[in-house]
Amino acid sequence: MAHEIETMAWAGDVPWHGLGIEVTSDLTPVQMMQAAELDWTVSKRPAYTLDEPEWHEKVNVMPVDGHHFIVRDSDNKILSHCGDDYVPIQNEQIFDFFKKFTDAGHMTMETAGSLRGGSKIWGLAKIAADFELAGGDEVKGYLLINQPHVAGEAMVIKFTPIRVVCNNTLTVALNDGGAAFRMPHIREFDMDVREAAEQALGLSKVRQQEFKEQAEFLASKSFKTESVMDYIAELYQPQLLIEKGKASAKDDFIMQEKFNKTSELVLQSIDQSPGSTLKAAKGTWWGALNGVTYIEDHKRRETSGGNALHSAWFGAGANRKAKALSKAVEYASAA
Numbered sequence: 001m002a003h004e005i006e007t008m009a010w011a012g013d014v015p016w017h018g019l020g021i022e023v024t025s026d027l028t029p030v031q032m033m034q035a036a037e038l039d040w041t042v043s044k045r046p047a048y049t050l051d052e053p054e055w056h057e058k059v060n061v062m063p064v065d066g067h068h069f070i071v072r073d074s075d076n077k078i079l080s081h082c083g084d085d086y087v088p089i090q091n092e093q094i095f096d097f098f099k100k101f102t103d104a105g106h107m108t109m110e111t112a113g114s115l116r117g118g119s120k121i122w123g124l125a126k127i128a129a130d131f132e133l134a135g136g137d138e139v140k141g142y143l144l145i146n147q148p149h150v151a152g153e154a155m156v157i158k159f160t161p162i163r164v165v166c167n168n169t170l171t172v173a174l175n176d177g178g179a180a181f182r183m184p185h186i187r188e189f190d191m192d193v194r195e196a197a198e199q200a201l202g203l204s205k206v207r208q209q210e211f212k213e214q215a216e217f218l219a220s221k222s223f224k225t226e227s228v229m230d231y232i233a234e235l236y237q238p239q240l241l242i243e244k245g246k247a248s249a250k251d252d253f254i255m256q257e258k259f260n261k262t263s264e265l266v267l268q269s270i271d272q273s274p275g276s277t278l279k280a281a282k283g284t285w286w287g288a289l290n291g292v293t294y295i296e297d298h299k300r301r302e303t304s305g306g307n308a309l310h311s312a313w314f315g316a317g318a319n320r321k322a323k324a325l326s327k328a329v330e331y332a333s334a335a
Contacts, residue, residue, distance in 0.1 A: 004310060008113030009035035020113060028102055029095040029109050029123070036112040038091045038121055040074040042149050044082060070149050072118055079119045082151035085186050089155055091121055093189045094147045097197065098125060107143065115310050121147040122313065129159070129208040133219045133286065135279030138164040141208055143201070146314055154182040155189075156314075157197065159204045161211055165275035168293040169312060170211075171321035214329055219280035221332035223288055228270070229263060231331055235292060235324055236262045269294050285332040292324040 008020030009032060023035045033039055047067040051060045070080040070088065101107045102125075112123040122145060129141025144160040158180030161170045181200035183193060223231075237259045270276060270291030281287030296317040311317035 004115050006114040006116075006118055007037040008111065009037075010111045011108075012110055015111070020111075025108055025110070027109055029098040029125075030092060032109040032112045032123065033091055033095040036114070038095075038112060038114060040072055040118075041090050041092075042070055042079065042088045043073055044068045044086060044088055045071050047081070070151070072149075077118065079117070080150040082185075086151050087185050087187055088149070089147065089183075089185060089189050091147060094121075094145060094155065095123065097189075097194060098123075098145075101125075101201075110142070119149050120310065120314070121145075121149070123147075124160075127159075127204075129161070129205075131212045131215070133215060133278075133280035135281075137219070137275060137278045137280040137286075139170070139212075139215065140164060143204070144169075144313060151185070154184045156183075157181045157201065159207050159211070160313075161208075161215075163275065163290060163293075165278065166273055166290065166294055166298075168290055168297050169321075170289075170293055171318050171325065214325070215286060218286035218289060218328055218332050219284050221285045221335045222283050223285050223331070223335065227331050227335070228267070228288055231288060231327055232263045232266045232292075233259060234327055235320055236266070265299070266291055266295060269299070273298075285328045285335070289324055289328040293321050296321055 005019050008015070009023050010020050011023050011025040011027070011032075014022075021035060023032065027035065045068060047064045047069055048061050049064050051062055066084050068082050068084070068086065069078045070082055070086070071078055095112070098107065098109070102109065107125045107127045110124050110126050112121075114121050125143045125145070127141045127143055130139065132138045139161050142160045142162055144156075144158050146156040146158075148155070162168065163170060181197045183189070183197070187193065270288055273291055273294040275281055275290065276287055281290060297312045300311065300317065312321070
């Protein structure tokens with residue numbers, strides 16, 4: 001179920017998968033990193049190949065130009081393949097960056113761990129960005145830290161609200177990208193980068209307020225079933241809306257059958273997932289958004305385990321949740 005979670009430490013509530021070790025909530029970021037067994041380094045090492053000599057000649061080991069491996073030094077495990085431009089960023093550099101924020105009382109570390117055999121490192125830090133909607137629907141603010149040891153993927157720190165009643169991780173959908181700080185692995189994590197990251201985290205306060213206003217707006221707008229069906233189609237099967245009436249009768253039937261199963265699952269989540277009966281959620285676009293989010297965060301884990309966690313935070317699930325928020329605001333505005 002949680003096969004992609006390699007190591008993990010957590011403070012507070014027991015995570016859904018029950019893995020990792022429990023720690024106190026007063027750990028520094030580096031102490032949390034150590035508790036989660038992330039206190040290892042990586043290095044970029046050249047790739048080699050063997051030439052093909054005649055049978056009587058000596059075999060030569062030849063370096064491959066432009067090709068390297070990202071290797072975990074503690075066990076020499078290859079985490080990824082990379083090119084010449086890749087610059088490794090160490091786990092301790094990222095976690096140490098947050099020390100000044102925890103020392104000042106602006107945040108506390110709650111979880112840290114690794115996915116996909118150590119190629120994905122994450123941390124989750126609680127920040128002072130909580131708010132409550134009608135009926136006691138509480139949302140807490142977090143920073144999600146994603147440090148991949150993978151070529152082509154950036155280190156990301158982003159504001160991530162979590163709805164308490166169902167533990168949904170809500171993805172902020174902002175077209176200008178201001179909800180997150182991203183740094184590709186093409187330069188050192190030096191003072192200039194640290195200052196840019198600090199400025200981005202300062203802007204996160206603005207994003208937090210924007211998300212609160214969006215949540216309050218969605219909770220004030222009721223939906224109609226027809227609109228919700230179009231909303232579900234846009235998120236899970238947009239080709240149904242585009243190709244309806246254009247495809248062959250057989251293809252149209254197949255698309256419709258697939259959509260019927262998806263829409264049934266989403267509608268059930270909107271009506272029955274934890275928190276669906278709260279005043280802010282019942283029959284509103286806030287409830288519709290959380291119905292989708294609950295599927296991406298929880299239902300997919302029942303079959304995909306750790307892969308679903310990666311998807312919900314960093315992959316296709318996170319992208320769908322971001323789209324779900326922007327589309328919910330769009331439909332609510334038209335209501």
